[in-house]
Amino acid sequence: MILHPAWALPLLLVGWLGFSMRKTALGGVVAILIAWQGLLATAALFVFHRENPSEGAVLLWFMGFAATASLLILFTLALRQYYGKKNMRWAENEEIKH
Amino acid sequence: MKTFILLTILSLSTVSGTFAVLTRSPKRMVLFWLVTGLLQSGFFILVGFEFLGIVNVLFTVAGATMLQLYSALFGTRDTRNAEGVSTRRDWIQGVGATITLGAVLVFAFSEIPGFEKLGEDLDASRFGSFLLEKFPELPLVLGFVLFLSIVCAATVGRPAWKKVGKDA
Numbered sequence: 001m002i003l004h005p006a007w008a009l010p011l012l013l014v015g016w017l018g019f020s021m022r023k024t025a026l027g028g029v030v031a032i033l034i035a036w037q038g039l040l041a042t043a044a045l046f047v048f049h050r051e052n053p054s055e056g057a058v059l060l061w062f063m064g065f066a067a068t069a070s071l072l073i074l075f076t077l078a079l080r081q082y083y084g085k086k087n088m089r090w091a092e093n094e095e096i097k098h
Numbered sequence: 099m100k101t102f103i104l105l106t107i108l109s110l111s112t113v114s115g116t117f118a119v120l121t122r123s124p125k126r127m128v129l130f131w132l133v134t135g136l137l138q139s140g141f142f143i144l145v146g147f148e149f150l151g152i153v154n155v156l157f158t159v160a161g162a163t164m165l166q167l168y169s170a171l172f173g174t175r176d177t178r179n180a181e182g183v184s185t186r187r188d189w190i191q192g193v194g195a196t197i198t199l200g201a202v203l204v205f206a207f208s209e210i211p212g213f214e215k216l217g218e219d220l221d222a223s224r225f226g227s228f229l230l231e232k233f234p235e236l237p238l239v240l241g242f243v244l245f246l247s248i249v250c251a252a253t254v255g256r257p258a259w260k261k262v263g264k265d266a
Contacts, residue, residue: 008108009200011115012199013196013199014112014115015115017116017119017193017196018115018118018119018120019119020195020196021188021191021192022119022181023183024176024180024181025168026124026127026168026169026177027177027181029168030119030165031118033135034119034131037111037134037135040138041108041138044142044150045145063154070164074164
């Protein structure tokens with residue numbers, strides 16, 4: 001069977017397009033997750049042809065890394081979205097001035 | 099025939115992913131993410147990575163749960179309103195970034211020796227047993243994630259989605 005790893009790239013690019021265009025934490029994380037699926041598929045096709053299957057274990061670590069990274073990205077983007085609406089100037093913000 | 103099915107799955111998941119990143123409704127975002135993730139899991143199973151496919155199903159469900167939780171906690175109206183505005187600048191930025199990344203990837207792959215021959219000797223039959231051998235606690239971890247996902251989806255996920263288009 002011949003399946004070129006390049007076929008998995010469009011999903012990666014679609015995720016990147018979304019990440020460049022989305023404005024909210026939710027949209028950003030969905031885009032990251034979709035780019036991640038493309039990256040995983042590309043990695044699987046790269047690893048998968050090799051004779052030593054032990055290299056396939058790397059994919060599991062990829063998965064664990066993705067779960068942690070997605071959660072961190074969601075928190076980061078959420079904080080960015082929240083504080084993006086706030087006036088962070090100390091002298092002008094009534095909430096933090098005192 | 100198998101190659102045709104694999105390419106069809108990849109194409110469908112790309113289309114579904116495109117809908118997910120271009121829609122403005124949080125509900126549709128999560129639904130299309132689920133479709134994309136499940137199609138990719140089918141792809142992994144078909145190419146011989148059964149174990150990775152199953153792990154990916156759980157990852158997809160857990161990801162959807164996480165997004166549902168976020169949507170339930172912080173509301174959907176703000177997300178919908180913010181994502182509903184797409185200016186020409188956004189499109190230029192998005193398409194420009196995508197073309198740039200595509201060009202970088204094509205260049206990087208063209209530099210890999212023997213890239214054109216990749217995918218000719220696929221064999222991953224021992225992959226699942228190898229992963230279990232290296233990480234025996236994995237079924238326990240995955241079971242916990244699945245349990246948490248079901249509990250979250252059954253409690254806070256759906257009510258938040260129902261508010262879309264009403265008084266969210």
